[in-house]
Amino acid sequence: MARLLAAFDDWVARGPFTARDLAVFRIIFASAVLLMLPRVTLVAGRPDSFLAPPPGPFELMHTVPSEGMLLVLEILLMLAAASLCVGLFTTFSSLALSGLIMVNLGIEYSFGGLEHTIFLVLVPLTLAFSGWGRQWSLDSLRTGVTDDDEPQWPLRLLAAGMGVAFVGAAIPKMQAGWLDPTTHAVQGFVLRLGIHGHAIPMESVLDATPGWTWEILDVATVALELVVVLTVIHWPSFRVALAVLCTFHLGVLVFLDISFWQNAVAYGAFVSWTALPDLVRGLRRWLMAGRWRPSIGSLAAIGLIAVGTYACRLGIVSHGFDGGVTVLAGLVGILYLGSLIARRAIVWSPRM
Amino acid sequence: MEPRLRARIGFAILALAVPTQFLVKAVADEPYPGLFMPPFNNVTAVHGMFSRTSFEVTVRFADGGHARIDTELLLAANDATPTSVYASVFDTNLDPTDPRTVAWFRGRLAVLFPRRDAKTVVIDVIRSTYRLADRSLISRHRVRSHQIEVG
Known part of the structure; x- marks a missing residue:
């Protein structure tokens, strides 16, 4: 047992994330919440008879809160997000923001509709313990603590929570018949949700798509959702899974007209933001050195980037600001996968 | 710790x-x-068929006229409102005789039709079935209907 615990302790402590990476993500996450979280005051004025809360604490809510109360909740949420953004009392701000997002969205979801935005709650709840306020923050100026030796376990816990959530999506799909060849679940949702108001001629897409393609999409969706949790054990694999998920969310936006911007933002927790300037400098040096030679891998990467860029353009046309975030994440995911294909190998690093 | x-x-x-x-x-x-x-x-494309449920809301006025109204407009919702809210509010959890529900519909109609005297709101739940191959309509029928007396 002791050996098992020691192995667990060693595993959760491993990770490539620095305080500066987390600080960049803290600012991005808080800004996204400030700019894009829907207003809960929208439900003000609805009668109590419309309440149909999901199982959980919101079953205790028997009356719709007054407009004043909803406004107070909204203002508190904005204050917590702003405080997190500038890194003031970061641990407290993170936990408060997590709770306030949960309450604000919980009220909105108490009218018979439950959206799957739990990553917005999970991110500040777990990363409150990551030290994401130790760099580029008012806390670092206030306390003088700016060390870069950050605990990695909150990231591993966040990843595990995300993996579990996707398993929670895959099981009902299997029970509903997504793997049954006589059903075409994705095709049904494209027809039901995505056929109107699109930037692309969806009817042509539907006509040009053979039936077996829809079945492959059904199976691939379930497989992806089941695999994510397994990749949590190994950071490079988890990042590949996130890149595939970003591409998947881009597809959902383009074909179903649903923007999972909340997920796209949450995945940013696992990006090594501070490595980006080095990446850009390295790419520029590589291009300037004229080392590129045509190869199957690099041509496939260019093809992926071209298709991805076109999909992004269509997504932005048909959707708004939050669609733009999903599109950007999708583009990053495609670029990341494209770079892996170009290198023709995923480096397996067991110590990560 | x-x-x-x-x-x-x-x-x-x-x-x-x-x-x-x-x-x-x-x-x-x-x-x-x-x-x-x-x-x-809720898999809707089965055995080459595809079906969808929609809501048609009709307001009948005291002057004998009537008007169709969009559910999003009636609920004062926006794009962020979960789609399943409409099914809950206008169908599965709707109690047309609940005084709170009646008062809410009356208030919304007074805002949306300030110069007309609304008497009744009829919500029809419509089930449409299409052929997957060419998306042609095979059947379209009213599954149920809710009537709210507001006047």
């Missing part, structure tokens, strides 16, 4: 929460908060 202990507590909470939330979902419904992504479990 040292990071190692915090990590163990964090994962222990997750290990307890996961079976609990799946148990609640099995015996009741999907809980909130809960670690779930969208199930998309």
Whole structure:
């Protein structure tokens, strides 16, 4: 047992994330919440008879809160997000923001509709313990603590929570018949949700798509959702899974007209933001050195980037600001996968 | 508290929460908060057919006229409003005789039709079935109807 615990302790402590990476993500996450979280005051004025809360604490809510109360909740949420953004009392701000997002969205979801935005709650709840306020923050100026030796376990816990959530999506799909060849679940949702108001001629897409393609999409969706949790054990694999998920969310936006911007933002927790300037400098040096030679891998990467860029353009046309975030994440995911294909190998690093 | 202990507590909470939330979902419904992504479990394309449910809301006025109204406009909702809210509010959880419901419809209609005297709101739940191959309409029928007397 002791050996098992020691192995667990060693595993959760491993990770490539620095305080500066987390600080960049803290600012991005808080800004996204400030700019894009829907207003809960929208439900003000609805009668109590419309309440149909999901199982959980919101079953205790028997009356719709007054407009004043909803406004107070909204203002508190904005204050917590702003405080997190500038890194003031970061641990407290993170936990408060997590709770306030949960309450604000919980009220909105108490009218018979439950959206799957739990990553917005999970991110500040777990990363409150990551030290994401130790760099580029008012806390670092206030306390003088700016060390870069950050605990990695909150990231591993966040990843595990995300993996579990996707398993929670895959099981009902299997029970509903997504793997049954006589059903075409994705095709049904494209027809039901995505056929109107699109930037692309969806009817042509539907006509040009053979039936077996829809079945492959059904199976691939379930497989992806089941695999994510397994990749949590190994950071490079988890990042590949996130890149595939970003591409998947881009597809959902383009074909179903649903923007999972909340997920796209949450995945940013696992990006090594501070490595980006080095990446850009390295790419520029590589291009300037004229080392590129045509190869199957690099041509496939260019093809992926071209298709991805076109999909992004269509997504932005048909959707708004939050669609733009999903599109950007999708583009990053495609670029990341494209770079892996170009290198023709995923480096397996067991110590990560 | 040292990071190692915090990590163990964090994962222990997750290990307890996961079976609990799946148990609640099995015996009741999907809980909130809960670690779930969208199930998309209402498969509508089966055996070459595809079906969808929609709502048609008609307001009848005292002057004998009537008007169709968009559900999003009636609910004062926006794009962020979950689509399943419409099914709940206008169908599955609707009690047309509840005085709170009646008062709400009356208030909304007074805002949307300030110069007309609304008497009745009729909500028709429509089930349409299409052929997948060419998306041609095979059948379209009213599943049920709700009537709210507001005048």
